[in-house]
Amino acid sequence: MKNHFRYSFFLFLLTVCSFGQTSTEKTFKGKSIEVYTTAKDTDLRISKSAMDTFSPSTQPLETEISIFVEPEKTFQTFMGIGGAISDASAEVFDRLPKENQEKLLEAYYDPEKGIGYSLARTPIHSTDFSVESYTYIEEGDKDLKTFSIAHDKQFRIPLIKKATRAAGGELLLYVSPWSPPAFMKSNNSMLKGGKLLPEFYQSWANYYAKFIKAYEKEGMPIWGLTIQNEPMATQTWESCIYTAEEERDFLKNYLGPTLEREGLGDKKIVVWDHNRDLMVNRSNVIFDDPEASKYAWGTGFHWYETWTGADPLYENVRRVNEAYPDKKLMFTEGTVENFDASRYYYWPNAERYGEQMINDFNNGTVAWTDWNILLNENGGPNHVGNFCFAPVHADTPTGTLIFTPTYYYIGQFSKFIRPEAKRVSTAVSRSVLLSTTFRNTDGKMATVVMNKTDENIKYRFKVRDAETHIEIPARSIQTLIY
Structure with missing residues (x-):
């Protein structure tokens, strides 16, 4: 009887954990990120321009330019x-x-x-x-x-x-x-x-x-x-x-x-x-x-x-x-x-x-x-x-x-960004950049970042508890895949 109770309780916990999971990653730490760029006065035309790995994030400062993505917050279907x-x-x-x-x-x-x-x-x-x-x-x-x-x-x-x-x-x-x-x-x-x-x-x-x-x-x-x-x-x-x-x-x-x-x-x-x-x-x-x-x-x-x-x-x-x-x-x-x-x-x-x-x-x-x-x-x-x-x-x-x-x-x-993707919450900390994010049906995230200024801009890219540091050229647009 006692073993039956333990087994039932184990099944209950397993069920609760399963229902508590979402289709998005719980953490992006250690995940790779690819950057594709189109930029003025360069040869970059939807070109793979960088590859990096997410690290644990720290508190961003007001003096830094940051982009924040929260994959759990979703909106319209593309x-x-x-x-x-x-x-x-x-x-x-x-x-x-x-x-x-x-x-x-x-x-x-x-x-x-x-x-x-x-x-x-x-x-x-x-x-x-x-x-x-x-x-x-x-x-x-x-x-x-x-x-x-x-x-x-x-x-x-x-x-x-x-x-x-x-x-x-x-x-x-x-x-x-x-x-x-x-x-x-x-x-x-x-x-x-x-x-x-x-x-x-x-x-x-x-x-x-x-x-x-x-x-x-x-x-x-x-x-x-x-x-x-x-x-x-x-x-x-x-x-x-x-x-x-x-x-x-x-x-x-x-x-x-x-x-x-x-x-x-x-x-x-x-x-x-x-x-x-x-x-x-x-x-x-x-x-x-x-x-x-x-x-x-x-x-x-x-x-x-x-x-x-x-x-x-x-x-x-x-x-x-x-x-x-x-x-x-x-x-x-x-x-x-x-x-x-x-x-x-x-x-x-x-x-x-x-x-x-x-x-x-x-x-x-x-x-x-x-x-x-x-x-x-x-x-x-x-x-x-x-x-x-x-x-x-x-x-x-x-x-x-x-x-x-x-x-x-x-x-x-x-x-x-492919049909049936879901838009995901994205915010920028400074008006020099524009950004939007979608999660495709295969789970891959695509964040588009645009820089209309005449200066290269370094920014922190933060996704939940992970981040990386990226540079976007002057007069350019990037898509980050992760």
């Missing part, structure tokens, strides 16, 4: 990083020699040899980054009897399929419209804003469903969609205006029910898809209406609020996250405007990406999408002359590829 496969990207890609087509695909989508993009955005018919405006129907066909995606089969669909294969057979793909067909709008034009006329709400909702089904019939699963690209911007290119209430009611009364009725109720619907400045208002109006909110997966946002003279409004991302923790946040577009070929290697362009990505992730963002993956030597093609930068450009006369610093800055995140 979905992925990627870029848009636009008409412009697809047409430029088609003009590349085959060996450079393969080089580009590997560079973006291969997680080992490249930077491991895992998601993509693609437009519903034309945008400014098309050689012309077009739709999938004949003008005036409100019943969509002439609907066809034949246009996309020449360039865009082949590139999406090649990118998916390069990514290992799976690429989260979502779609966005820039404008309804002209006849459905108040200004009778796909360009320069205008509004969707109420009599075409149902026809336009049907259009999304037809597009998704047509793409899926081609073997490209669609994860979700945004309702309207930049619904408060009257642009010289394809654009359409929705007030918050109009977007809410279109979602609630037309788009949501239509997708459900068409067997597409599993598609994730993303609202807003515009800048951070008005994202709180848009989220409030839509998510506070239960009948609209039930169809909405989350809020998409861009980074162009600075056009008004504002600083990036990162805190608005946090405010939406705090107010609606059951909704998700996705960065759906960003690019460096005003293309200038003399600035291919202009370092602040890349730093803009690093700063924005770190802040967006630290405020709860689950996925981050760049704009065009590839543009030509003029920052196009673009049918209204709105030429921009991409992480990679093609010099089409020579067929060569130009990898800008932005490609490597994005890669410091996308290569090392």
Whole structure:
């Protein structure tokens, strides 16, 4: 009887200890750490620059620069990083020699040899980054009897399929419209804003469903969609205006029910898809209406609020996250405007990406999408002359590829932070550094550190009860793997 009691008590203790364990390391002392760096005025481009071992930590001082990581404190689950496969990207890609087509695909989508993009955005018919405006129907066909995606089969669909294969057979793909067909709008034009006329709400909702089904019939699963690209911007290119209430009611009364009725109720619907400045208002109006909110997966946002003279409004991302923790946040577009070929290697362009990505992730963002993956030597093609930068450009006369610093800055995140990773508590003791951390499903931690100053900086890197001392070069970004 006494032995039976001892055995039972031993099992009880074993059970308690097992449930008390977590998936994270209890100590990092003695563990190795690898450092990968991209730095200005060096040859370092996602290069392994150091290797060290964690030692027991001591109390940091206020006079020291430190980064603190607490693996037990976790936040959102990461979905992925990627870029848009636009008409412009697809047409430029088609003009590349085959060996450079393969080089580009590997560079973006291969997680080992490249930077491991895992998601993509693609437009519903034309945008400014098309050689012309077009739709999938004949003008005036409100019943969509002439609907066809034949246009996309020449360039865009082949590139999406090649990118998916390069990514290992799976690429989260979502779609966005820039404008309804002209006849459905108040200004009778796909360009320069205008509004969707109420009599075409149902026809336009049907259009999304037809597009998704047509793409899926081609073997490209669609994860979700945004309702309207930049619904408060009257642009010289394809654009359409929705007030918050109009977007809410279109979602609630037309788009949501239509997708459900068409067997597409599993598609994730993303609202807003515009800048951070008005994202709180848009989220409030839509998510506070239960009948609209039930169809909405989350809020998409861009980074162009600075056009008004504002600083990036990162805190608005946090405010939406705090107010609606059951909704998700996705960065759906960003690019460096005003293309200038003399600035291919202009370092602040890349730093803009690093700063924005770190802040967006630290405020709860689950996925981050760049704009065009590839543009030509003029920052196009673009049918209204709105030429921009991409992480990679093609010099089409020579067929060569130009990898800008932005490609490597994005890669410091996308290569090392993989889908399903969990963000982990990270704090810096001095504003000269920015940092974020994720724990991948294999248990490996990835901490990104960015230095925008002109000085090399030595910092203490402390993870729970262990630490190491690292130096980050001036104007650089590092990823620490441990």
